[in-house]
Amino acid sequence: MPSDCLFCRIIAGELPASQVFSDESVVAIRDIAPRAPTHILLLSRKHIASVSQVGEKDRDLIGKMCAVGAELAAREGIAEGGYRLVMNVGRNGGQTVDHLHVHLLGGRPMAWPPG
Ligand code: 5GP
Ligand code: ZN
Numbered sequence: 001m002p003s004d005c006l007f008c009r010i011i012a013g014e015l016p017a018s019q020v021f022s023d024e025s026v027v028a029i030r031d032i033a034p035r036a037p038t039h040i041l042l043l044s045r046k047h048i049a050s051v052s053q054v055g056e057k058d059r060d061l062i063g064k065m066c067a068v069g070a071e072l073a074a075r076e077g078i079a080e081g082g083y084r085l086v087m088n089v090g091r092n093g094g095q096t097v098d099h100l101h102v103h104l105l106g107g108r109p110m111a112w113p114p115g
Contacts, residue, residue, distance in 0.1 A: 007099035037107025078106035
């Protein structure tokens with residue numbers, strides 16, 4: 001675990017977070033600066049810098065993160081109205097934390113294309 005990675009430290013319990021889900025491969029927390037009424041971050045337990053770094057053996061993890069996102073959307077009551085699952089990748093993609101995560105955003109209409 002990189003000791004300087006914010007999300008690794010949250011997963012390890014070294015830093016506080018509002019956790020909404022946890023299993024052997026995924027941890028979900030509420031975003032500290034929510035951009036929508038529901039804004040949850042789905043974190044891989046394993047440190048991977050971004051989806052660009054996902055190797056062959058970790059591919060199932062991406063599907064798993066999306067499935068957990070769908071499950072949490074239902075639990076949050078935003079599934080029916082619709083929601084968005086987002087991965088920001090790299091500088092132009094708007095990624096600010098280099099640890100694999102999917103944003104679950106919902107509870108309001110989303111614009112397209114994103115800014
Ligand atoms: P990115 O910009 O890399 O796609 O997403 C990183 C997200 O992490 C941002 O939405 C940001 O608000 C959130 N974030 C940054 N620091 C913290 C923190 O300490 N705790 C939590 N829960 N979220 C954080
Ligand atoms: Zn990490």
